[in-house]
Amino acid sequence: MWNVGSFLRVEKGFQMAEKSDSKPEITRRGFLSWVRAGWIAFTAAAATGSLSAFRFMFPNVLFEPPQxxxxxxxxxxxxxxxxxxxxxxxxxxxxxxxxxxxxxxxxxxxxxxxxxxxxxxxxxxxxxxxxxxxxxxxxxxxxxxxxxxxxxxxxxxxxxxxxxxxxxxxxxxxxxxxxxxxxxx
Amino acid sequence: MIDSLKELINSISSPSFFLTLSIILLGVSLYFKQFWTRRSLGIAAAISGGLFLFSVTDENFREIVAKPDNLPIIALLFLVGFFTWLSLHLAFDNDRRKAAGEPILEKQETLPKTFVWPDLVYIEFIALIVCTVVLIVWSVLLKAPIEEPANPADSPPSTKAPWYFLGLQEMLVYFDPWIAGVVIPSIIVLGLMAIPYIDRDVKGSGYYSFRERRPQILVFLFGFSILWVFLIILGTFFRGPNWNFFGPYEFWDVHKVVLMNNVNLSEFIWVRGMGIGLPRNWLVREIFGIVLLLGYFAVPPYLLARGWFRSYYEKLGINRYLLMMFLLLSMLALPIKMYLLWIFNLKYIVSIPEYFFNI
Amino acid sequence: MKKLFTVKNTQIWKSIFRHGPPEDRRNRSLAVLANVFLHLHPVKVRSSSIRLRYTWCMGGLTFFLFLVLTVTGILLMFYYRPTVEYAYGDIIDLREQVPLGAMREIHRWGAHAMVISVWLHMFRVFMTGSYKPPREFNWVVGVLLLVLTLLLSFTGYLLPWDQLAMWAVTVGSNMARATPLMGTEGPGTALLVLGDVKLVHAGNDARFFLLAGRFVGAATLLRFYVLHCIAIPFVASILMAVHFWRIRKDGGISGPL
Incomplete structure (x- = not known):
């Protein structure tokens, strides 16, 4: 679960800063969703990598007598x-x-x-x-x-x-x- | 005379006899603190040394003990014995000091702090040299054994696991491989890791003490010296071909036949108790065993939380308490199953071969 | 003596040792602080905590035996080929033909000794209650190191490729067949089916993963060799670094806090 409370708390301060800034190019919400997407992608990539390494340990070809x-x-x-x-x-x-x-x-x-x-x-x-x-x-x-x-x-x-x-x-x-x-x- | 004595020892030797003996020894010795003085160490050393020397004259005994790979296990036996004595000797000493209001051995504030260089560094250096010399002498005197080249088509008689896993192999007599080889090792490792999260008492942190940590030390000594080290000794010196039990002076006969007529709990109840056959449905057939098993893990924690273990329950909280009880009951399950097999020839409490699920 | 004095005045010497001989308080402190290996120790320790009868030196001996096994192991690797054809013969040659024929003995007996010293170290740590806060996690790391020590020994058991090795590993790895849900003969595995197809069988279960085959064979030998020489020592070294570092951070070697 995402910790909504802490995000909201930051949001206030950020909005104030936003007001003083005349040209907001990236909104706070937009930035956070990118961060979130980034972390999800990173976790997925790391999990895939570990799984492939695990799969790597199961040989496809055995040098045993044929079954x-x-x-x-x-x-x-x-x-x-x-x-x-x-x-x-x-x-x-x-x-x-x-x-x-x-x-x-x-x-x-x-x-x-x-x-x-x-x-x-x-x-x-x-x-x-x-x-x-x-x-x-x-x-x-x-x-x-x-x-x-x-x-x-x-x-x-x-x-x-x-x-x-x-x-x-x-x-x-x-x-x-x-x-x-x-x-x- | 000597031969009849050996005969006698051989005939009373059995896993149940040795296990019972070692449990009684552990209990009695912890009850009397006189056991942990220098004098009793001398007596114990003299007795065990004398027993060893007497036994070495026996051909059958010598043949097993003199195997190069068994030397570390003899060393293990004496080292564990000695260090158990030393730790409890120091622990009782500390208890006495505390009772008398003196500072404990490890915390005498009159002693100043000392520099690591040279004091500690030199101790380490000397220890390394001693260790190296021992290792080199050992290696020059004893050749590492090597047998025939590996041959998958020809199993040698009496295959044993490496010596440090012989405790687990002994458990195979009482449990199926999935328990003895997978579940029990996992519980041992996880249980060891859980120790500091269950026992968080700040008393007795960093120094030897028995009075402040009685239950912990009891449980640990029971698990380590009896259920682990003792079973390794048993597996090394008393388990011969076909994993049959042999007395210390008995010849390891490959053709020794041991009748094993073991009965499952379901047969006890349905066939012998009620006189009707085993029900077809496995759930009906095994229902008593399943209830017994669930009850074993559920009832004692409940009753003890309201009785003897009330203080633990209140101190630890429900989660830690349940974890502790699960680990304790799992540990006790091994000796319980051993005695059930020895006394009643009970093989499985729950036996569902349809799913390889036997306990 | 005078010659040594001039050596000590050279730039080379001074670039290596940045402090004087450890004869006074300052330089004794520096001897520990300025040395990457020794600084795992604090500068000063309680006099009582270095007594052999309290520590038994078992942790230190275990580490030393690990180093001995690393060195002898590297030396053995120069002559040993982990293949079914050569492995056994190379072990015989290590005894008969190679100079200093006791190298395998040191490795084998040292490994036995290390298993014992690890157990006794754990025993001492338990009996002194040294796993209590704040040292809880270091105890956990220690348990992991204990398991790795046993795994190191077990993987090494196969390498001589004699009857003892092959059958001890066959019997030992057969336990893996009984892993619940992950071994062909484990409880519950029979439930993992898609129609008529068993999802877990002898060709992909836990034992297959361990042995890289259905039987102990050439692939197993190579796998155990790599685990024994590279993979497990690598993990163990990392955990050892953590273990030692935390001992230092949690108040140094044994003693009440």
Whole structure:
């Protein structure tokens, strides 16, 4: 809010001065509105500048492995196996159970460490804080609050599996029933 | 004999045991001012030093303590202990002087003012040299550790945050990341900043004193030495692989299994209490927890303003009083939640995983 | 002795030191007043307030450690390249190949010591009630400096690019994912949607801002390097100037007012 009172107080004195001046070129009111406009413009410019500097810190291009990649043909994946070939590069496991194929992110839902697939114990085990997940991705031990996340899986035109990590499906939200979260072959 | 003693210590060691012990120690020691004399410092130093020497003979203890990165935490433990003693020693001394009508230590008008050059400048100079020598000796004797090159695909067992954040990591056992990692740190920082705007009492400004600032010192010592420094010690020396608790002489077994069967408040009430299942609607399901939580932050300030804290309420005014109560209750929420977990296996008071909102 | 006397009579000497040796009252005052660094102190202080047992010298030591870390940090920067390819090897080289191989040790242990001395300084200031009026705002500046010290240490933690660094920062920065409304897994974030589009996701949340990526990677290393070497020390220096200036204006080092 503009402090009207203080403006009015000044106004009186100014008007008196104005009277003695024979040629008033800029009126007091006009001058003040310019000052006001100036301050508004300055504040807006400063805010825009800070916002742009903030935006500057969010990169547009990431030098990370692409989020969407082709993972070979479904026949390359054996039944009942967790395939770890994409883990190092793309942080995804591909699991096949019968004719069901799904892709799990290899990021622990506790604090983001990378779990390992222990084939003898049939579980994903996070070394950081001991969370354990079944082959389905459901958590059953340790501090992890929820199951591993699935990512979007589909068949590309050439018949290869297409993994799209931009879309994530969470079991506890009931998203695993979404047809894009698994593949039936 | 020694082995069975170690066994005994291992078996009674637990976070709840240590926390309770340190709270009792703090309370008792502040109650008896005899605790803050030179003699008791000597006794405390002898006991803790003896305990340390005895423990160092143990292989498992030595392995943890002798890590180069853990040296500063041992230093921190003894430094905080010593300086707590020193500050309270001086504070009780000042209290005695005031009671006897003598001038306090910091304001003996018989002493003249002194020139900064050379008196203060030389003290600073000597402090710098001592500090430099300590740092260089430390650096020559102990190599800074470096592990394997970073590998995003291979998490190492037992990942700990940097040591000064281990208090926060310990809080992760009792709270979800959004509270332990975001809300609590913000409240700590803002709460620290708010201190001079809540405690504006001119008494006790610029000198050690206990009698004139009893509540302030109690709260600060509880927050700093127990909820911050003690939790760091706990996280460094007693939390092993998988953040499991290990006694001081226990081997850090990667495969130690700790059964955690924690129950939410809603399950306590709906399932165990009333014998019906959890309601579908999250608001109905969690209504008791929400009411409890709101009540926790609303009722004590109201009741205390009319009771024990009446004088504070009148002195501080409504805004400052509410801010103070909010900060105090937030601070107490941590130990309360810890004991709730230890005693009742209570996991969440309010649990709305639909919106990642668990408290 | 005579030679020194002639040196002191030269124009060069006199242009640098405008007063005599600090042996009398006048020149001792001038030694402090005429020196840009020393004039952060008053000319005279209460005898009791400079006793080590009252001040513990922790504030001074913290500042000194900051200087030590600045100097050793600059030296380390001559050999260290903040890229995924080179960072780890450069740290090994700093120990094995570079003359005075203890430079990284001084930097690391000094950083630990600085965190401790900052805490003890705060502890002393609290126990002497030195945050009370008129020093309230300086306490606030001090809290900010404490936070910056921890941030400096945390950003430095990543630079060796070893397993400890990477996973401590992964775990630490994962907290940011849980920021209310600003992290993908924060409470309330799920409400921020436009139709089917999530407004806050792993590609623009608080953690992304911190790491410059979805994972701790090359961009994170560079970002933490710049924060550690330039940005945070820059802000901390400004706040330190404010901190020291206000100590001086509010009645000098510790003591009752």
């Amino acid at each position: 969407i990649f082709k993972a070979g043909f479904p026949s390359e994946y054996a039944d009942g196996m967790v395939d770890t070939r994409w883990k190092e590069k793309f942080r995804v496991w591909i699991v096949r159970e019968g004719n069901l194929i799904y892709a799990l992110r290899s990021v622990c839902t506790h604090l983001g460490c990378t779990p390992n697939w222990l084939s003898t114990e049939e579980k994903f085990k996070c070394p950081c804080h001991g969370s354990g997940f079944y082959i389905s991705g459901i958590n059953f031990e340790g501090p992890a609050p929820r199951p591993l996340e699935r990512v979007r899986i589909s068949l590309a035109e050439d018949g290869q599996i297409l993994i799209d990590q931009t879309q994530i499906f969470q079991q506890e939200k009931g998203q695993w029933s979404n047809p894009e979260s698994f593949l039936i072959i």
